[in-house]
Amino acid sequence: MILSYINIILTIITVFLSFFWGLKLPEETMRKLYIDYIYYILLFNVIFWIFSFIRTRKKSFIEDIASYWKNHKLAVFIALILVVLGTIVSKPDFRILADETNLLTVSQALYENRECKNYTSVLYYYFGFKNVIRAELDKRPALFPLTVSFLHSFTGYRPENIFITNIITAFFTLLFLYHLINYKFGKFWGICSMLLLSSYPIFVLYYTSGGFEVFNLLFSLILFWLLLMFIKEPTAINAEALLLFLPLISQTRYESVTAVICVLPVIFLLLTKSEYLKFSYKLILTPLFFIPVIWLRLLTFNMKALEAEDKGSAFSFNFFKANLEKAGMFFIGKDLAFGAVPIVTYIAIVGIIWATIDLMIKKNTASEYENSLKYSDDYGNTDSEYDVSRKEKNTNDFHGNKDIMKQILFVVSLTLFYIFHAVIRFAFWGGDFTMRTSSRLAIIFLPLFVYFTIIFCHKLCSKFKIRESYILLGVLTLMFVYLPVAGQNLGVRDLTLYREFRATREYLKEYLPNKNEYILVADRSNLYVPLKYNSISFDYLNDRFNTVSNNFYNRTYSYLIVAQLIKKDTNMPIPGCRVPKELKLKTLYETQIMVDQYLRISECYFDLNKGMNK
């Protein structure tokens, strides 16, 4: 008992300490600590969360897996087939630049040096050494790069691991969505929800890319699931798993830290006093895991990171209004390239209205849930142990009349979650979903549309006795209609940087595969660093020409490759792509990137270098 009180007191102390250490340390100290220790902090957070999660399981690991497999193997197969299909349809590639390559570089730094840095110019030499010319703290939260670095641990560093991580993430995203829907409506509807989500081209496009939006979506769904488990059974064990998850989700995307505001009140409202004394020592550590979240915000919340001149041009109510309107246009699919599924949007709207009407006239009785769902455990397993007598005893059955308040709490929490996400995204200048580079921000909202669509279809089937197989057919048809949008890369192929990067990469891969032999000079050198090119910027080349030249006189490299954007009318490189006059370039390749610009790849051998004859 005394230990429990000590536990709580220490937790309160660490809350204050977290605020203090989070806010009051000098900037340089914060930066150094974040860069050097975020790997270990996140790692321990993950480990402790897993330990907490294991405590919530009532069965042993083997029994849990066996029971899960017995009840949900069809869902697992379907999720697997869907991600494989999506991967075949939409070839994994880097699309949103330089976000995706920056994330990959951070994973490389975490893997190689256990530091959280974004290398923007690097020279690799000998076998395994590198000279980091320029590096900076990346503004993006570090959990996704850390996860990719775990995969690097098993396979060695490979750029493709970022795609594999996203594909695995998509698989679990589909499964978690299935479970959330299954919990309320049953397995059939759970499977429909997976198919519906997979029919969104934007979902397919971004889980076959190198970004972290799908990863963020997965963590959001896990949060909902943990919240559901806690609300169903408000114990200290479940609360601990939820609390330790909050720092993790805060490290998936910038806005996700708002989950704390949505979840903490629920815990305070539902947890009884006696349960507070049952927390373990991990509660003490939980506030400390938020310190890096605070540091990252303080270090990177500046106008440069927000790509704005001042706060007013970064966030405003005007942006909110305009972006909300654009979001509407996005979801109704005005342009196929947006990657939305308009019919789902329309059905979801009807679904919201129908559900609201039902709620208002209080037709939402327990009997309705009885028809759709038999009594289940956390995964919606309908093992025989969960029998009718459990409902009759009126135990923690979430769907009984006595638990309407808990249900409302869950809905309010989720609503707040989405409101916060919507406000932050739409109030930001870059929250225009119709922009190609910002449409991925809509991914977090897709489960909402899927959910309300399922509500509509479910009500349709139960009220009007429509066969469920028609719904399944409809969903499959949607998939076939919309997947080609992802396959054609419609949402991305007109991005200039994407075209430039892809053209350069493909040329180098085919004609200059020996990366160790040359230094690549590019306007955005950071794009090539994670692909293990010796990559420097034009600025560096011009400022430190002698240093660069010495690399060739020392025979560390044999020649220079320059990738420039050239203006078509003047035939001159654009500003920022110019080389020193001493360099004599020989053109190897040219290709059009934009209407008025083309990409030129040239080589240059230095005088004292005895280059190979090819």
Add this chain to the structure above:
Amino acid sequence: MKNIVIFSFVGILAIILGFLQFDYLLIDLYTKTVFYFHSITLFFWIICFFKVILFNNEGKIEKEVFYTKIKSFFEYHWFALILSVLLMILGIFACKPDFRILADETNLVSDSQTLYEKRECYIVYSSLNRNLGEKRLIRIGIDKRPAFFPYFLSLVHTVLGYKAENVFILNFIFGVLSLFLIYYLIQIYKGRFWGICGLCCLSAYPIFLLYANSAGFDLFNMFCSLVLLVLIYKFIEQRKASFAEVLLLWLPIIGQSRYESILSVFIVLPLIFYWLPKSEYSKLTYKTWLFPLLLLPSAWLFRITNDPSFWQVDKLEEGFGLNWLCNNTIQAFVFFLSGEEAYGIIPILSILGIIGFIIFVLDIFRKETNLSFGCLDTKSTRLFVVAFLLFYFLHSIAKFSYSWTDFTDVIISRQSLIFLPFIVIMAIHFLSECNKKYGLKKSYCALSAIFLVFIYWPDAGNNCGVKTNELYNEFKEGRKYLQAYFPNKKDYICIVERPGLFVPLGYSAISLNSDLPNANNKNPDKTKEEYKNNNLKLIVDFYKRKICSYFILIQNIDKKTKEPLFALPDGFKEEVLCEYQFFPERLLRFSKITITD
């Protein structure tokens, strides 16, 4: 009684033949017969092994019992087997197989090549390949390294055809078996769960992964030591002549796995004499009598290498001594407890291992202890523990008494591999005691073992332990260049400073500035100049007879002076192809040499 008399007689004969005879024939005798000795040893050991698992107590084969035994073995241990294979496969991706410690690894491959091609064991330092598989050997020498690993490798060549890369396949197999054996040892006294944890912990070591994907014999030595420990356990458990023979016949194998491992004889022989009941002596077969003779290669190698030049010291007395023991032991502690990436060690496991060892020793030697291994009673358990501890103690003394055994030197750190199972076993002992006494959750231990893999494998993947080595970089750069631009090895002869590195990879390689031959050279009367002139004549002859079309000269030169290693004689035309900096202040220059007249 008869068996003891015959054994003693053969033993004395072996001592005479091993240490007192054949002074002038020693090198030839060793190189020409070691293949056959090893074959006989392996053959007998396999017979004894199958006898133990196939035959019942009455000495009859019961096939059904055998199949049942095999089936229940796999049913019980399938998870560990699959996990071992899976971890080693993942390890190949995490840490690409490569030659790392040079020239040890290429010398071992060269030994295996000669064992495969000629059934003789020597290193080919330079040779020229003629057409259709013929070779002209220029310079050969005896390898100071024991030959069982190259022998096993030659067996792989027999099945797959000669390829230098076969050594990675062999080490992969030993890696899988080593992981399984550490699991097996731990599960005997702690159960399968802790065995799996131990397996994960061993595989998490970057140094294990690095050298499981290299071409050295340190992993093989670790494997042999684990087999020995399992055989000791089985012998103590069974107390039968058949088990004694399996154990006895493993000694020539482990004795020829690494230099120090022959000391295992001083553990096994007294153990057998002490523990084997008198009634079992009559059941010992002729293989027991032959055992001393199977140790002859070890004795001969010991005599051959009883020369300072083999050990890179000026005098043997200076290279070996108890004065080194203290220094190197301290360095070993620094090595195991340091978080230095280049060492490839997991310090937390070392700390847990030390605590576990203290607890273990206190436990086992308490009067009222109830510690028991598997089916062994307390006395047997203590006997096993004594053998176990003595094994590591003798290895420590032998290793640390040598001046070069400083584990903090990254070239030497691979020798620490043999101690990893000891650390893991002690660490698991500690964790399991914490679980029993203080309720430490097993799931936490299992998860932590998995996370160790995540955290530490990148150190192996980044080659942290090896990439600072000049010879490694030089060899890799040379190989990479030749593979990319001159893939057709038949067309040319490589003129390099250390041709022994390239010969096992199938290159014709020769040097024009050999060091003076050392004691292991078979022709000590040739001088450096004579070697150079002879070699020049040979390559000119090859060129004129169109056996090769040109020469590739690879020189490691100083970046500042750019002075070539030697001057080419008249009539040789050099075209410098390129130069690469492969190390600070060093360039590797590739030139194409043709003969003008």
